[in-house]
Amino acid sequence: MAAPALKIALINPNSNDIVSPRRCARSSSTITIPTFSNSSRSINPPLSCPTPTHSEGTYGRRFKPIQISGSNRVSGSGTRSFDVVIVGAGVIGLTIARQFLLRSNLSVAVVDAAVPCAGATGAGQGYIWRVNKAPDGEKWELATRSHQLWGELAESIQSQGMDPLLALGWKKTGSLLVGRTSEDCSVLKKKVEQFVDAGLGAEFLSSDDLLAEEPALKLGEESGAAFMPDDCQLDARRTVAFIEKANRDFAAEGRYGDFYYEPVTKLLRSESSGEVEAVQTSKNTLYSKKAVIIAAGCWSGSLMHDLLKNSEIELELPIKPRKGHLLVLENFKPFNLNHGLMEVGYVNHESAVQSASTDSGTGHDANTAYISMTATTDMLGRIVLGSSRQFIGFDTNIDESTIHRIWERVSEFFPVLKEDSLSDLMDSREVRVGLRPYMPGGKPVIGPVPGLSKTFIAAGHEGEGLSLALGTAEMILNMVLENPQSVNPVPFSVWEAAGGK
DSSP, rough: OOOSOOOEEEEEETTTOOOOGGGGOOOOOOOOOOOOOOOOOOOOOOOOOOOOOOOHHHHHSOBBBOOSSSOOOOOOOEEEEEEEEEOOOHHHHHHHHHHHHHHHHEEEEOOSSSOSSSSGGOOOOOOSSSSSSSSTTTHHHHHHHHHHHHHHHHHHHHHOOHHHHHOOOOBBOOOOEEEEEEEHHHHHHHHHHHHHHHHHOEEOOHHHHHHHOTTTOOOOOTOEEEEEETEOOOOOOHHHHHHHHHHHTGGGTTOOOEEOOEEEEEEEEBBBTOOOOEEEEEEEEEEEEEEEEEEOGGGGGHHHHHTTTTOOOOOOOOEEEEEEEEEESSSSOOOOSSSEEEEEEHHHHHHHOOOOOTTTTTTTOOOOOOEEEEEEETTTEEEEEEEEEEOOOOOOOOOOOHHHHHHHHHHOOOOOOGGGGGGGGGGEEEEEEEEEEEOOTTTTTEEEEESSSTEEEOOOOOGGGHHHHHHHHHHHHHHHHTTTOOSSSSSGGGHOOOOTT
């Protein structure tokens, strides 16, 4: 029997009743985020924001840091105060910061043990796609809202006289979900009907039409594809750099600070109210007046486990790392791509769960890597090929056998690749390895953490962090500010993930 996605028990010490998240605020505290040793990106030093003046009534409160180990003494070289503190500087964390900076007057700090793009964000392919989504699925509303917001951002950049391609790597490539058999095509035709009923400009391409769109794609007479001409892609690293720079523009107003290479060590709670009031890093104490948001990707589950250890709250967020490889080829001339492509089997591999025969000690099946064909061209004209999905812990080493399997799989769709040897391309290739934050059930968890007042989580997006980022950021902003929501948040709540228990 599969383990439940989440286990929650909120205990009121004065009652035998289970209580709701709004009524319960309990403790916890040490977070340790592993440092990324493979990051070579240089960054500016953390921005220095003026420390606001606070009355004795604020700093005079007694705090109750509960540590897993070590002294109770609050250490650190500096003290800062912000309205919102975000743990995690991937695309989710940075876009959440952006929302608060643009749509409120709140100040924001972003904390990370490494730097932006050191995790899954920097290893992504950049799809802002809907063709691989299901209009009747629970993520559809969030996906379409995010797609709309990305489009509005690109239009805003253009209206300011800038090129979205240069700013974000933004391209309207259109997307093709490709099938090779009559059975695949039956699925794709139904999918296109759903898209059309949802008001989207989608169409089914026969084998001849598909060949006209992508001449290098040789799949036979039974092949076909679902085509979504308005789907887009961006360059993750360029996009994150753009958002990071825009966020830093608020530093002069004292409204933004980023604290990189600063692992979080604990949360500090008010002894009187139980509210989380500060985040302790290896160097600073960051006081938060409005919200603490955990957006640490595949580390979010272990973070929350450590935070809630030895507390009255039992909360298991089984967000696990799902390793993926991409192969990037520079100056590769055998063929050109007109659109972004993925095979229909990608959807099945995306939703595949861990094998029942996983190792009992690690919970991972290290011998199984799902391989699906994906192919696109980035803003520099490089061919980006993928992809793999594998539960093998936090390992980020390149697996050459996986790269060869990707090459072989893509060659089944593009036979011209068989004329080249992958070993001859060593000097012109880049391999990206990232850890997708996998959540059982296939949905991210977005919302307040039960029992921890003022604490929110936004994690578990798997391979959809980029495509769902702006909708996620808007949802978190509206939760914190208690604004009306554009997207129904219920499917993504911790309670919903726990089956309403």
